[in-house]
Amino acid sequence: MQKITLLIHCKDQKGIIAAVTSFIANLAGNITYIDQHVDRELNVFFMRLEFEISNLEIAFEVIKGDFEQNIASEFGMKWEMYNQDLKPRMALFVSKYDHCLFDILGRYSAGELNVEIPLIVSNHNDLRTIADRFDIPFHYVPFTKDSKEEGEKMQLELLERFQINFIVLARYMQIVTPKIIEKYTNKIINIHHSFLPAFQGAKPYHAAFKRGVKIIGATSHYVTEELDEGPIIEQDITRVSHIHSVEDFIMKGRDLERIVLARAIKLHAQRKTMVYNNRTVVFS
Amino acid sequence: MQKITLLIHCKDQKGIIAAVTSFIANLAGNITYIDQHVDRELNVFFMRLEFEISNLEIAFEVIKGDFEQNIASEFGMKWEMYNQDLKPRMALFVSKYDHCLFDILGRYSAGELNVEIPLIVSNHNDLRTIADRFDIPFHYVPFTKDSKEEGEKMQLELLERFQINFIVLARYMQIVTPKIIEKYTNKIINIHHSFLPAFQGAKPYHAAFKRGVKIIGATSHYVTEELDEGPIIEQDITRVSHIHSVEDFIMKGRDLERIVLARAIKLHAQRKTMVYNNRTVVFS
Amino acid sequence: MQKITLLIHCKDQKGIIAAVTSFIANLAGNITYIDQHVDRELNVFFMRLEFEISNLEIAFEVIKGDFEQNIASEFGMKWEMYNQDLKPRMALFVSKYDHCLFDILGRYSAGELNVEIPLIVSNHNDLRTIADRFDIPFHYVPFTKDSKEEGEKMQLELLERFQINFIVLARYMQIVTPKIIEKYTNKIINIHHSFLPAFQGAKPYHAAFKRGVKIIGATSHYVTEELDEGPIIEQDITRVSHIHSVEDFIMKGRDLERIVLARAIKLHAQRKTMVYNNRTVVFS
Amino acid sequence: MQKITLLIHCKDQKGIIAAVTSFIANLAGNITYIDQHVDRELNVFFMRLEFEISNLEIAFEVIKGDFEQNIASEFGMKWEMYNQDLKPRMALFVSKYDHCLFDILGRYSAGELNVEIPLIVSNHNDLRTIADRFDIPFHYVPFTKDSKEEGEKMQLELLERFQINFIVLARYMQIVTPKIIEKYTNKIINIHHSFLPAFQGAKPYHAAFKRGVKIIGATSHYVTEELDEGPIIEQDITRVSHIHSVEDFIMKGRDLERIVLARAIKLHAQRKTMVYNNRTVVFS
Known part of the structure; x- marks a missing residue:
């Protein structure tokens, strides 16, 4: 069949x-x-x-x-x-945050994700032990402001060598270079820790706290050259109140980030998303 | 007692x-x-x-x-x-949208709101028949760009005459003048039809549709001189998807506006809100 | 066209x-x-x-x-x-609770519901003034345990005379007789004030409070001969906690009942529901 | 300090x-x-x-x-x-389902849970490799209907030896014996894969599908001798529709189970729960 x-x-x-x-x-x-x-x-x-x-x-x-x-x-x-027998091959880009990585690898090991994960790429060595625990090859690709081009070259080489179909930025905290975005158009999934378009950019939980919102959110989207402006795949929210500190926002947000990113990965891996005019059609 | x-x-x-x-x-x-x-x-x-x-x-x-x-x-x-025996006296400011007005007057008649509503003020005559149905005095205070000062004077006079404690802008669609805001600091409740701070200003549903969000919201807040920047009292959201048009957003949003405004009125009327540093403490 | x-x-x-x-x-x-x-x-x-x-x-x-x-x-x-030009004709059955009635008539007057409402039927006279306010004919059909058959006959006669297509029980609090259910199969919408199948029958908020649930709900469903067992059209929930009394549950539940019933009416009126095997297919 | x-x-x-x-x-x-x-x-x-x-x-x-x-x-x-410096010591009881175990151990490793996990107890050997990955001692305590007493004795001995303060049943699928419940009153947390009190007992997702509900849920509660009747700590829900099969319910439910159990563990570990009259007070 x-x-x-x-x-x-x-x-x-x-x-x-x-x-x-x-x-x-x-x-x-x-x-x-x-x-x-x-x-x-x-x-x-x-x-x-x-x-x-x-x-x-x-x-x-x-x-x-x-x-x-x-x-x-x-x-x-x-x-x-x-x-459908060929699972899409997914690369994980991480930096220092571990909660999304644990969640994705747990789901992967539990057979919940219809993907192969041939490699994890990181600009820091912090999360190598987690990759080791789950027996996923971990590639350390450090770069500074001055060596960005070199880093990009190494990343592209890895993506090609491992025949990667799509990339997941699991709280990667770095800006993906235009050349990679161009090569993987609508194939790079990011998780942003706010309810976009509110609180774009850095420190969204701090900004949300300052504004006194009663609900915080997380957004998974395809990466485009415009930061935090790419087509939205999935969003979710949770309630907060005056009793919660910024640290509470961050902790509650971790659960949102995990779940919203996991849903986006599943939708993409099952080829349920289409992009048009910077919006997504998400078949259910 | x-x-x-x-x-x-x-x-x-x-x-x-x-x-x-x-x-x-x-x-x-x-x-x-x-x-x-x-x-x-x-x-x-x-x-x-x-x-x-x-x-x-x-x-x-x-x-x-x-x-x-x-x-x-x-x-x-x-x-x-x-x-507690003295119910706060609430003025309703409306313009042409009727759904929040119907909802508030329905709740009021059902005894659900701990307030008196001695008057409705409007810059249009469209909703007079609704006020009549519920036997609430309706005051038509029209004004143009040039007669704003005169309109403000008439509004202030009405608020004073009817001993109003707080004002609810039920999709009022007009900017309240600084003099009224100053006199009713943290006593004017607005409903904004977006998940603030996303989509401030006019036509938020159109902007949300264009951005391709997967969730829309509504926000009730105290009015300050900075448009849509006042302390947030309550927010709520609903899911949307690619199948929904701008008109669907607007229709779904009506339910959000109704419920988020009604909750804010209840909280304020029961004196459960306090404002500090442009944020609210909302006791439950 | x-x-x-x-x-x-x-x-x-x-x-x-x-x-x-x-x-x-x-x-x-x-x-x-x-x-x-x-x-x-x-x-x-x-x-x-x-x-x-x-x-x-x-x-x-x-x-x-x-x-x-x-x-x-x-x-x-x-x-x-x-x-589509022929709006379905809907009868409202009410008893003493007024919040769903106010909500439906407010939406109806605001042009939000694609229906005609030619009559309201009630076994009590309490809500007549509300019907009057909205200029909807109110028919008082009282009955006792012994005169149920007579009441049913009067109801059927009214439904026929006004060419009713579907019936909405807006917290009607009475059991609809089998003859009416048979004649209006999958055309009678009830709102039950719990998250069915939990807390079937009377006093669901009291039962929910006693059980110590952290979430309460409401359910709209088509009426079948089995009480509270008919095909579910729509459900929604809200959070509660230890600080809420039974009265708080009831007050929070009113908003759920309103919204869940209104959604069911809209779905039915737009012919978006189909029933099969005691379940619904709800097209969005 | x-x-x-x-x-x-x-x-x-x-x-x-x-x-x-x-x-x-x-x-x-x-x-x-x-x-x-x-x-x-x-x-x-x-x-x-x-x-x-x-x-x-x-x-x-x-x-x-x-x-x-x-x-x-x-x-x-x-x-x-x-x-507060002494973290509560938590035992994990598991059987064959791995998703809650992965989630808890991921959170534990990420430093998100204020607990020590000195041991995992299971009546099957299936999940031993997961325990090994996270370096948590895994104790295989098999028992049959006839050797339940012996199993209970071994469990109690382990709980005592490792000075366990509370027990988490991470989809344990077995009934905890009365002696253990008595010794750990309000200290055993279970996750039930339904919105209790709906769908108690086995196969709740199948029952929910059959009933045609539009929302499914999960419930964490303290274990009492009455199956699925203990004090509820936390509940959450997600929407389903006619397009979802039982398998979809189960897959969506996994996310609910994970998150609702994790929240209950956090609340208990931070001593934010109190039990009275088979209900919980959950301080936030």
């Missing part, structure tokens, strides 16, 4: 659903999931399908070629097709 | 709780609620008490005088004392 | 989506909304569509006839088709 | 607060936290204090003796006093 996920977006036109479902029917495929969305403002059509093909003799690459030739080109589609 | 609410704040010092509770004990009073908070950063002590005195011969004004002389002056307290 | 909503469910089979969308294409219709769901356990297919037909000469009844003959009969569908 | 936490409950009487705060004043102590609660229905007074004493020559045991003699005995108090 070949299990396939298909993501499509294109200008909204008549006949798209019929064409795509017919294509799958012609392969004697069985659609197990179908959802679509039309952005009426921008007139863009989005679709996500999962289907199964029992005939193993039809090569996956052939299916892709046929789809491009017979369907996608006709409708001017941008599309991606995935073999 | 005299039922009294007492709010205090002052520099944190030893012996405050003992002094205040002794004062009440000397009146043969029975404390039915006591809560306090210390802002350790600013070293400020806050306390809220409710107590009952069965002796009706001790005049409320005498109790207040004694408290000032014997307790408050010693500790340098700022304090307020309220006879 | 004819705006039409179509709800379908049937055994899951190949070709349903294609058949339905082709049917609409043949009418030169434009699909503005399409969502489907497959219950894989029970192998049942659900679909909801909205579409527009600019040709006003094709009578709505003819479309329905064609759909039955050409599509529905082939797939063994159960289906409903609605002209 | 001695940092001390004091928990008190007794019949509500006049003068308690004054007596306790004077006692601390006489030790030249500085109160850093004070909160109290009165259960007006049962007339019981609860208080929690944190205070600091700079004089290290006053032995902790002497303070306790004095408090009993001078204060507690007078008011008939039940009380506990803790030296």
